[in-house]
Amino acid sequence: MTLHPLGALAPAARHVPVLLRACHLEPTIAVTVFGTALAAVAGRGTTGSAAVAAAVLTGQLSVGWCNDALDARRDTACGRRDKPVATGEVPPRTVAVAAGTALALCVPLSLLSGGAAGAAHLTGVAAGWSYNLVLKRTVLSPLTYAVGFASLPAFVTLGLRPSLWPAWWAVTAGALLGVAAHVVNVLPDIEDDLAAGVRGLPQRLGRRACRWLAPATMMVAIGVLIAGPPGAPRCRDWSLGAASAAVTLAGAALPLGRRSRWPFRAAIVGSGMAVALLLLRGADMA
Secondary structure (H helix, E strand, O other): OOOOHHHHHHHHHHHHHHHHHHOOHHHHHHHHHHHHHHHHHHOOHHHHHHHHHHHHHHHHHHHHHHHHHHOHHHHHHOOOOOOOOOOOOOOHHHHHHHHHHHHHHHHHHHHOOOHHHHHHHHHHHHHHHHHHHOHHHOOOHHHHHHHHHHHHHHHHHHOOOOOOOOOHHHHHHHHHHHHHHHHHHHHHHHHHHHHOOOOOHHHHHOHHHHHHHHHHHHHHHHHHHHHOOOOOOOHHHHHHHHHHHHHHHHHHHOOOOOOOOHHHHHHHHHHHHHHHHHHHOHHHOO
């Protein structure tokens, strides 16, 4: 009996909704939107911005799926009901294959923006993979997030014609926002991480320190975005900066449960406002 080609795709298609849940969807969408918006404001045009969006999306998908595939045993042991691999909804091998496929697509999609820009973005993606594979267990864990987020402005401006290096304040703010995202992302899982032997810098510092380190780092990033670009800051800059700081501080200060993801979501919203500051000065980014 000959099977219809579409029948062979059916099992894979059934995994799609579960794979979306395993890819760390919220940060994946947020980083993709931020990168695309930066490209549009910097003058990459419709085609260039679409190329940035595709590259960033596949890169983020690869890092997210890689993380869940590698952490399958730990997440199962910790009883993570929010992880499809841990609940048995999808095999770790399927997630690993998805990660490899997304990475394979990310390489040519990144190089569509040119060699220098592609190298900058792939450096950021490599930082994400190095975090998953090795550095999440070391004091260097924030460095991977700093490199990953700082690579986005470089990816955008180096893809311009002619290529231009990004402004120092754009790269610095990106790195600081990455560190803040890292700290608040691990906050719900610190105790489980320590029990599993994962001792990145936030885990070593502890929950109490991390609750305030994230907003402090975010506010330094906001300060760089306000003071760094040429020209005097406007009222809108101060307003966005204050709103971003308030949301991030609220996420850290509210008495929430140990596994609550709301501090991370508050950080995403706060980062969005910080990126809005960057977008307002996007013409000065290169």
